[in-house]
Amino acid sequence: MRFADLAFCLALLSYAAAYDPLDPNGNITIKWDIMSWTADGYVAAVTLNNFQMYRHIMSPGWTLGWTWAKKEVIWSIVGAQATEQGDCSKFKGNIPHCCKRSPAVVDLLPGVPYNQQFTNCCKGGVVAAWGQDPAAAVSAFQVSVGLAGTSNKTVKLPKNFTLQGPGPGYTCGRAKVVPSTTFLTPDRRRKTQALMTWNVTCTYSQFLARKNPNCCVSFSSFYNQTITPCPSCACGCQKKNNCVKSDSKIVQMKGINTPRKDNSPLLQCTHHMCPIRVHWHVKVNYKDYWRVKIAITNFNYRINYTLWSLVVQHPNLNNVTQVFSFDYKPLVPYESTNDTGMFYGMKYYNDLLMEAGPFGNLQSELLLQKDKNTFTFKQGWAFPRKVYFNGDECMLPPPDTYPFLPSSAHRHRFAVSSLIISLLLLISIG
Structure with a gap:
């Protein structure tokens, strides 16, 4: 069997193992909305939406990872934190929050100071199932990315997304650019939209989990x-x-x-x-x-x-x-x-x-x-x-x-x- 044929068969097996006949459309969608450009990158809101009807993420919560396309760094995060800072020795003065090429990010625990909070953050990574409590089936944080593109044409999408919740079992697809998310202003009288949006879909397989x-x-x-x-x-x-x-x-x-x-x-x-x-x-x-x-x-x-x-x-x-x-x-x-x-x-x-x-x-x-x-x-x-x-x-x-x-x-x-x-x-x- 050729390598290409083997890879195709493994992909089919992974898809079949992840398919749940009782929840055929269940998945966790990671949405990455760029809200503003900065001198060397952008500020984005990252949202995890759990569209699974009866599968939730329990304590100790989710861990989200990815690999940067270039040499990006995380200047700061609000509502979450990277598990490791990595090697930031080349920076003098203003030190980034994380310099790892493949960072791993976790939610903050409840009770953190207000200035460290973001909408739908700080629940210890616990995310309810959509069928059980739609209002609690979301988690989010804000990230400031540096050494990245500063326009829709120069920004590069991260690769190799991973999600643990809290153990293994989730497989994430490639990031795809989608129509920009529309938001309502706090007074709900005016619409704004993200400068750029991409989605990543993650599906669960019990076969991969254990x-x-x-x-x-x-x-x-x-x-x-x-x-x-x-x-x-x-x-x-x-x-x-x-x-x-x-x-x-x-x-x-x-x-x-x-x-x-x-x-x-x-x-x-x-x-x-x-x-x-x-x-x-x-x-x-x-x-x-x-x-x-x-x-x-x-x-x-x-x-x-x-x-x-x-x-x-x-x-x-x-x-x-x-x-x-x-x-x-x-x-x-x-x-x-x-x-x-x-x-x-x-x-x-x-x-x-x-x-x-x-x-x-x-x-x-x-x-x-x-x-x-x-x-x-x-x-x-x-x-x-x-x-x-x-x-x-x-x-x-x-x-x-x-x-x-x-x-x-x-x-x-x-x-x-x-x-x-x-x-x-x-x-x-x-």
């Missing part, structure tokens, strides 16, 4: 005593020798919940070795409705999941009647279907999933109206087709292990017991 899933799913039901657990080693068992038993004294040690710089997890010992387990329990069968309980458990002692999201694909989600304890939003990737929904925490109530331990779980229930043409408990229909946590697809158990309906010999006893349970629950919920 070789194993980051979550798994288990099932149970009221009509069968069997619990279908997560598959063994669902998230890989590389950490099996370094996991912590739930009753270990290590759990009580000070600093156990402190994240490491390399984001290395400290997992509770389980047969699946996943940081996150999602449990789906078919709880009650009413005449016209059925009820499901969802439990999310964190087995990682070092991570608090902020702004978490859970996406479920199930054919009966087009008839959700009520969701308890979680916020819910339907997702419609295609016009002909409405079988996917996003669950996420209520602000200031349960939008934080604590690290492993007694508080490391969240629960909710949902009530669904039966679709009489398709509803059944047979052949695992009551269980989800896909589950995503924080934008990563979770591993489901094999279909032949799902809780099954009792045999016909026990059908009468099953019907009576289920009726009693349903009546008791109906009385209890009033």
